[in-house]
Amino acid sequence: MLKKFLLVIFSGLWCVTLVLAQRSANAQQDDLAVYKSNSCVSCHSQLAEPVRVSNKYLEWQFSKHREKGVSCDKCHGGNSTAADKQKAHTGVQKASVRESRLYAFNQPETCNTCHKSIVNSFVQSDHYKKLRAVGLGPTCNTCHAHMATKVLYSASEASDLCAQCHNAINFLPPRPEIPAQAEDVILAFQRANNVINWAKLLIAEDDATVLTLTPMRLSCDSPRLC
Numbered sequence: 001m002l003k004k005f006l007l008v009i010f011s012g013l014w015c016v017t018l019v020l021a022q023r024s025a026n027a028q029q030d031d032l033a034v035y036k037s038n039s040c041v042s043c044h045s046q047l048a049e050p051v052r053v054s055n056k057y058l059e060w061q062f063s064k065h066r067e068k069g070v071s072c073d074k075c076h077g078g079n080s081t082a083a084d085k086q087k088a089h090t091g092v093q094k095a096s097v098r099e100s101r102l103y104a105f106n107q108p109e110t111c112n113t114c115h116k117s118i119v120n121s122f123v124q125s126d127h128y129k130k131l132r133a134v135g136l137g138p139t140c141n142t143c144h145a146h147m148a149t150k151v152l153y154s155a156s157e158a159s160d161l162c163a164q165c166h167n168a169i170n171f172l173p174p175r176p177e178i179p180a181q182a183e184d185v186i187l188a189f190q191r192a193n194n195v196i197n198w199a200k201l202l203i204a205e206d207d208a209t210v211l212t213l214t215p216m217r218l219s220c221d222s223p224r225l226c
Contacts, residue, residue, distance in 0.1 A: 035071060037081070038071050038072075038073075038080045038081075039079075039080055039081065039082055039083055039088050040071060040072040040073055040076075040078065040080050040088065041071060041072065041080075043085075043088070044057040044072070045057060045061075056146070056147075059146055059147050060072065060147050063147045065147055070114070074113070075101060075102060075110055075147070076092050076101065076102065077091040077092050077093070077101055078090060078091055078092040079091075102141075104131065104135070104139040104141075105131065105132065105135075105139075107139045107140040107141060108122060108123055108128065108139065108140060111140050122140075136165075136172070138165075142161075143161065152186075153186075154186070155182075155183045155184075155186035155187045155190065156183065158182045158183060158185075158186045159179040159180065159182050159183035159186075160179070161182075162178055162179040162182045163176075163179040166178040166179055167179075
């Protein structure tokens, strides 16, 4: 009896798994429908090997860029309308090549196509000036990772990232106060955000409060009231 019961349970779970997998596949196809004429997406979405290429595609698949309609060619270059592999990859270069749109020096110009205000602030920073002058400085991917798949929200993560350069391990002068300051800044932003959310909650509760006014009988003992 127990075996039959377990068999029914496992059969049910297997059916549910198949249904969910099919729904997931259908959802992915719906998501990619807008890219059906893009040869980069149609080809790379079918690749399982090499793992490096397949993983990069999946990073894009689950990125904000994909959600916003930013396809591979917008950053990597190439011809997304060409069916031929060689023609489709025309102009695509590794990020390590100085002429590449994804080379550290060139990333701000590439990202500026969509993120003008952010890039305008970045190119005025000391980080960018040192990056251009001697190649020692962060660029867009340093904080936002490949294809903007990651944004640093955690104070400890920001501190750890800053510490990768501003510590005594590499050849730069140790500046341990910089990672600490970065952590404090993130924490200050988080505190401000929490205060704002708290204020919104109090306002919402106040708006939901119904005041009941009870009529009051005025005394005529005073001439001013009668």
